[in-house]
Amino acid sequence: MVQPYPFMSQAWDLMGNSHQSGFSPDFHIPYGTQQASQESSAGTYFGSMTMPTVKYQKGDTVMGRWPGSSLYYEVKVLGFDVQSQRYTVIYKDGTELELREQDIKRAAGFQTRSRSRSRSQSPGRRRSRSRSPARTTRRSSSRTAAAVAAAAITDSAPSSRRDIKLKDTLEVRLSPLQQTKAAENNSNNKHEKKEEKQKEENNTASKVNEKIEAKADAEPEKNQGRYNLRRRKDDGEGKPEVQQEKEVKVAAPAPAATPSTPLDFGGKIGAYFWLLFLPAWVLFVVLQGDLEDPSLTNFPPPLPPLEAFWDPQALGFVVLWILFQVLLYILPVGKLSEGMPLRSGERLKYRTNGFFAITVSAVAVVAAVHQGVDLTYIHSRFLQLATATFLISVLLSIYLYIRSRYAAPEQRALGGNSGNVVYDFFKGRELNPRIKSFDLKFFCEMRPGLIGWCLINFAMALAEMKQQELDAPSYSMILVNLFQLLYVVDGLWNEEAILTTMDLMHDGFGFMLAFGDLVWVPFTYTLQAYYLVSHPNPLSLPAVAAILLLKLVGFYIFRKSNSEKNAFRRNPSDPKLSHLKTIPTATGKSLLVSGWWGVVRHPNYLGDLIMALAWSLPCGFSHLLPWYYMIYFVILLVHRDSRDMSDCRRKYGSAWDEYCRTVRYRIIPRVY
Structure with missing residues (x-):
């Protein structure tokens, strides 16, 4: 009109x-x-068209960096603009933004330790007691290899390595819903002893992690980690005891401004x-x-x-x-x-x-x-x-x-x-x-x-x-x-x-x-x-x-x-x-x-x-x-x-x- x-x-x-x-x-x-x-x-296209290859597909749930900060939040990919080379994503509060590829990471890349484990460099909370040492793991993924490397470094690396890792991985506080499992090997007994000690110190671990870990043991084939973005107000629930370590700051909720x-x-x-x-x-x-x-x-x-x-x-x-x-x-x-x-x-x-x-x-x-x-x-x-x-x-x-x-x-x-x-x-x-x-x-x-x-x-x-x-x-x-x-x-x-x-x-x-x-x-x-x-x-x-x-x-x-x-x-x-x-x-x-x-x-x-x-x-x-x-x-x-x-x-x-x-x-x- x-x-x-x-x-x-x-x-x-x-x-x-x-x-x-x-x-x-x-x-x-x-x-x-x-x-x-x-x-x-919807509709039918009668012809050929070459679509650009993109790293993240529409509908993928990934972690997106909030502009102007170093904080990452869970977002959903809505689309990709070839011209500007940016992804359109939507945050949980409904905010839609365009992010560069370098500002987006896969959720699997955000493995974090629980607070009480911060002094330990154990590769993960394995339930090795439920396995025979002779039982060979079926995992051969890059995640497993990374876990093995992490374990080796943990046994011999100085605390400076731990500090660097802490700084790199915990810019954003994420609650891991699935812990990475290290590869099984003949040194399981040694790790079992470490885990017994670790279990006593970590009596504040969340029930969610326990359930997910149990599910992960039952399904060793699965190679994907899931993460839940936890806001500051949610942290601390179910953690009444005083922590011995300095707590890593939790990311504040994304601004609600339009x-x-x-x-x-x-x-x-x-x-x-x-x-x-x-x-x-x-x-x-x-x-x-x-x-x-x-x-x-x-x-x-x-x-x-x-x-x-x-x-x-x-x-x-x-x-x-x-x-x-x-x-x-x-x-x-x-x-x-x-x-x-x-x-x-x-x-x-x-x-x-x-x-x-x-x-x-x-x-x-x-x-x-x-x-x-x-x-x-x-x-x-x-x-x-x-x-x-x-x-x-x-x-x-x-x-x-x-x-x-x-x-x-x-x-x-x-x-x-x-x-x-x-x-x-x-x-x-x-x-x-x-x-x-x-x-x-x-x-x-x-x-x-x-x-x-x-x-x-x-x-x-x-x-x-x-x-x-x-x-x-x-x-x-x-x-x-x-x-x-x-x-x-x-x-x-x-x-x-x-x-x-x-x-x-x-x-x-x-x-x-x-x-x-x-x-x-x-x-x-x-x-x-x-x-x-x-x-x-x-x-x-x-x-x-x-x-x-x-x-x-x-x-x-x-x-x-x-x-x-x-x-x-x-x-x-x-x-x-x-x-x-x-x-x-x-x-x-x-x-x-x-x-x-x-x-x-x-x-x-x-x-x-x-x-x-x-x-x-x-x-x-x-x-x-x-x-x-x-x-x-x-x-x-x-x-x-x-x-x-x-x-x-x-x-x-x-x-x-x-x-x-x-x-x-x-x-x-x-x-x-």
């Missing part, structure tokens, strides 16, 4: 991409132009710029469109007096409109849809009754006009309405930032936790701010601004009839209203698809989305209708037919590609999608390389561009201003494509390179 601004990615890739476009610094592309990053799970991703949109300095530029641009569009000659020669438009920006009645109108949409949203009407799993594994529920909301809104507006309400007030107070909505978006953003300070780490977005107040205020810190079951982000994205867009267009049609003394709106105005109404209705009819977009799944809710949803969309996407009120452009019937056909072609491409992608993302094993070819990736998801997604990498962008062209053509070529959306949209999509390429190459590695070789063109076949 149309994104609120060229730099915000918020929109609504109805396909369910990983980076849907919608309303992000790429500006609200109405609900459909979402990211084309190809994520899905990790943050690289800064977007120019980083901290960029956040200052966008906070100033976005409101200024909306002001420019509104003032320029109101000029008799809105050409660039009259740039910048003259500023009206300060009192012209404010109208309490306009503020009241906006507040009533938002409250009306809140009422429609909370009514127990429509489907209760389930969102995608969050980092915590939770799946939020959303009331997807957008089509019901716009239907009731349309009936209410028609009834109001029939009762004599003058909706041309929206045209005459367009500047004041924009100012009032901007004020509400700022107040909402302040509230969101304050409440995010008290949000739990798992409730915060990865991209809005830089630690810089301005950047976090702009990008948004909390992922899904809710007041009980009322989801603020979902509501703002789909209701007041989006349906308000249609309300403003309708008011502009009435204003044109009044100002141009027409009995009916012009063909140009009818086309603009019809095209954009179809676009919004389609988005609300397929409202559930937004739940798979980047906006809902990953972006925090801050000024970027609040301003885009409430101000940018309704006051910049209505520019064509606003322009036609004072600058009519008569169209012949053949021209109307050609523009209408162009719109239908764009809409068909847009809807079919989005539906195909969204269906594949939600259920890749659907028999109806069995004809689609895919490329598997190391992340477990797949990239579509057939159907609409085999023609270009962003077929939904192509459909959106064609529709944007159809929106602007009814305004003619007298001025550049009504073509603003088309120009902005081209810049936006090229920027998003570049950003998507970088993100996907980092995420999917060689699989993405293979995909790019298979699908050569990005947006326009044989052109770009």
Whole structure:
């Protein structure tokens, strides 16, 4: 869909991409132009692809070093990025990080001694008494050899060797669940005596070790050690006696703070710029469109007096409109849809009754006009309405930032936790701010601004009839209203698809989305209708037919590609999608390389561009201003494509390179 601004990615890739476009610094592309990053799970790849050899495979449980420290924790491997040569891992507290290979070790490499054994260099607590000395061990592994070497060194090595070993192996305190067994040999009697003495000193050994050792003796074939990461608070349980040795410090629990991703949109300095530029641009569009000659020669438009920006009645109108949409949203009407799993594994529920909301809104507006309400007030107070909505978006953003300070780490977005107040205020810190079951982000994205867009267009049609003394709106105005109404209705009819977009799944809710949803969309996407009120452009019937056909072609491409992608993302094993070819990736998801997604990498962008062209053509070529959306949209999509390429190459590695070789063109076949 149309994104609120060229730099915000918020929109609504109805396909369910990983980076849907919608309303992000790429500006609200109405609900459909979402990211084309190809994520899905499962599929068949008809072709050959060489996958890189990696040391650790997806699903492996290993030990990962916590960045900035020498402490290792148990982690699970989620994937490997060939481009950056880093592994994506997840810690037990849910934290996901990218680690280099040298920061990851196999669990078997973390053999530690219990505290009470620190003075002994016995190779291990063998139960040699349960074996005959003549019974030859079946082990010949490198672990066994290492144990033999350790035993030899222990018998003759000085204490300095023990100190070095202690330093090397116990940077992180791990509780061994399986002790290494030294090779059996003819010196078993000697070791038995040592173990008897050791057993008396080590009367504080944990019950877990005893059980695991017993299991290890019963299964001498197994060569893998298991380890349990023990936190400081757990150490000491079951160890009431005073230790004679200095205890090795236990690693502190991994911090629970939410990790943050690289800064977007120019980083901290960029956040200052966008906070100033976005409101200024909306002001420019509104003032320029109101000029008799809105050409660039009259740039910048003259500023009206300060009192012209404010109208309490306009503020009241906006507040009533938002409250009306809140009422429609909370009514127990429509489907209760389930969102995608969050980092915590939770799946939020959303009331997807957008089509019901716009239907009731349309009936209410028609009834109001029939009762004599003058909706041309929206045209005459367009500047004041924009100012009032901007004020509400700022107040909402302040509230969101304050409440995010008290949000739990798992409730915060990865991209809005830089630690810089301005950047976090702009990008948004909390992922899904809710007041009980009322989801603020979902509501703002789909209701007041989006349906308000249609309300403003309708008011502009009435204003044109009044100002141009027409009995009916012009063909140009009818086309603009019809095209954009179809676009919004389609988005609300397929409202559930937004739940798979980047906006809902990953972006925090801050000024970027609040301003885009409430101000940018309704006051910049209505520019064509606003322009036609004072600058009519008569169209012949053949021209109307050609523009209408162009719109239908764009809409068909847009809807079919989005539906195909969204269906594949939600259920890749659907028999109806069995004809689609895919490329598997190391992340477990797949990239579509057939159907609409085999023609270009962003077929939904192509459909959106064609529709944007159809929106602007009814305004003619007298001025550049009504073509603003088309120009902005081209810049936006090229920027998003570049950003998507970088993100996907980092995420999917060689699989993405293979995909790019298979699908050569990005947006326009044989052109770009």
